[in-house]
Amino acid sequence: MSSAPLVPTADAEAARPRLFGTDGIRGLANAELTAELAMGVAEAAARVLCESGLGHRPVAVLGRDPRASGEMLEAAVAAGLTAAGADVLRVGVLPTPAVAHLVANTGADLGVMISASHNAMPDNGIKLFAAGGLKLDDLIEDRVEQHVGLVDDRPVGARIGRVRDLDNALDSYLAHLMEASPERLDGIRVVVDCANGAASVAAPAAYRRAGAEVITIHAEPDGLNINERCGSTHLEDLQAAVVEHGAHLGIAHDGDADRCLAVDAAGKVVDGDAILAILALAMRDAGTLTEDTVVATVMSNLGLHIAMRSAGITLRTTAVGDRYVLEELRSGGFSLGGEQSGHVVLPEHATTGDGTLTALRVMARMAATGASLAELAGVVQALPQVLVNVRVADKTLVSRAPSVQEAVAAAEAELGDTGRVLLRASGTEQLVRVMVEAPTSEHAHRVAHELAGHVSAL
Numbered sequence: 001m002s003s004a005p006l007v008p009t010a011d012a013e014a015a016r017p018r019l020f021g022t023d024g025i026r027g028l029a030n031a032e033l034t035a036e037l038a039m040g041v042a043e044a045a046a047r048v049l050c051e052s053g054l055g056h057r058p059v060a061v062l063g064r065d066p067r068a069s070g071e072m073l074e075a076a077v078a079a080g081l082t083a084a085g086a087d088v089l090r091v092g093v094l095p096t097p098a099v100a101h102l103v104a105n106t107g108a109d110l111g112v113m114i115s116a117s118h119n120a121m122p123d124n125g126i127k128l129f130a131a132g133g134l135k136l137d138d139l140i141e142d143r144v145e146q147h148v149g150l151v152d153d154r155p156v157g158a159r160i161g162r163v164r165d166l167d168n169a170l171d172s173y174l175a176h177l178m179e180a181s182p183e184r185l186d187g188i189r190v191v192v193d194c195a196n197g198a199a200s201v202a203a204p205a206a207y208r209r210a211g212a213e214v215i216t217i218h219a220e221p222d223g224l225n226i227n228e229r230c231g232s233t234h235l236e237d238l239q240a241a242v243v244e245h246g247a248h249l250g251i252a253h254d255g256d257a258d259r260c261l262a263v264d265a266a267g268k269v270v271d272g273d274a275i276l277a278i279l280a281l282a283m284r285d286a287g288t289l290t291e292d293t294v295v296a297t298v299m300s301n302l303g304l305h306i307a308m309r310s311a312g313i314t315l316r317t318t319a320v321g322d323r324y325v326l327e328e329l330r331s332g333g334f335s336l337g338g339e340q341s342g343h344v345v346l347p348e349h350a351t352t353g354d355g356t357l358t359a360l361r362v363m364a365r366m367a368a369t370g371a372s373l374a375e376l377a378g379v380v381q382a383l384p385q386v387l388v389n390v391r392v393a394d395k396t397l398v399s400r401a402p403s404v405q406e407a408v409a410a411a412e413a414e415l416g417d418t419g420r421v422l423l424r425a426s427g428t429e430q431l432v433r434v435m436v437e438a439p440t441s442e443h444a445h446r447v448a449h450e451l452a453g454h455v456s457a458l
Helices: 010-015 035-049 069-083 096-106 138-147 169-179 199-209 236-244 272-286 302-310 322-332 355-369 373-377 395-400 402-418 441-456
Strands: 025-028 059-064 087-093 110-114 123-130 163-165 189-193 213-217 249-253 260-264 293-297 314-318 385-391 420-425 431-437
Touching: 035 069, 035 110, 035 123, 035 138, 059 069, 059 096, 069 087, 069 110, 069 123, 087 096, 096 110, 096 123, 096 169, 096 355, 123 138, 169 199, 169 355, 189 199, 189 236, 189 355, 199 213, 199 249, 199 355, 213 236, 236 249, 236 260, 249 355, 260 272, 260 355, 260 373, 272 293, 272 302, 272 355, 272 373, 293 322, 302 314, 314 322, 355 373, 385 441, 395 402, 395 420, 395 431, 402 420, 402 431, 402 441, 420 441, 431 441
Parallel strands: 059 087, 059 110, 087 163, 189 213, 189 249, 293 314
Antiparallel strands: 025 123, 110 123, 249 260, 385 431, 420 431
């Protein structure tokens, strides 16, 4: 592989919109995210991540979720990687954290996961991992973008990359999960909503290996039904199934299983904030919570802040996105972080959010304490929180608009210390997310929709 520098022209740089959002590249498959773009991104990633002179033929791990367009994009990504001279270890349908684990476990130089996570089936996406299974920082992503479409000294003959299937990929991932699970789960009955996604085989297999009695729903992917009224964004079926089967809890994954939400025995939702609190207390008691500190994002409910403060645990906050949680975890050497959406990162065991590992650790805490999920989650008394997504023409203009700034200042003055306001742009869509916490649900709804009106008026 050539290590000669590739420099795009100024015109090309100015014309190209930024590809990467808060979690990789996403778009409507075959319209925005085309096979041509996927091939270009893969080739660029291989060149950027492997350009320093490895001393060996580069190797990439390639996985996907089961959505139909993944088959097309898998072929395109494999073509791009091999065109850059990288060998491809194809692992098929596996969760995103499994791909990250396999990058580290096989000693690969990079990894590619084809998934749009919780997005609807027509979308798809590309997530990239560097050596060790680490997500890319902004500067590396920018360099990958600059190299898309630039061709320099493509290999020929025997230097072209090869593709082979990694047959033991699932077993390797399951073995890793068992090593990271501190307790047997015998006697726990769990309903698992696999979102007809990448967790459909791996997650139930992991819970059964740990000793749990597992009941699955939405675990029959056909390429078209991923995230369709199921999984972590649609909890109604899981809530009903938990009560119907008399289960101790329910676990809901998203399409690529890098996160999970939970449901207690009565069908009440347990979100990522409560899950973080459960794991933080477990790790504090075990002496494994580094500096008694947890990393969360600005979206975490004030109830989590209060609960952690009461437990003598420091809560550090970052921008929204598990990549930013990961950066804070790495920079501070902390051992637990996550998001309200259910992305939880345990750096000792994973380089990214892992919904299956998170669920195993939650159930392990139940097994170790004999407490119900409702009892464990009760440590967080969440303030009513309302999130309104407002579609806009240009999300970058909203924060600078005087009318929006004035409305936010007025809302903050009204709430004082009893709540808070947060406006942020979506990382993947032309949306502005308006979040309000207040003493009552009615109060939060009123303030949120008033602010949303100011945003939508732009």
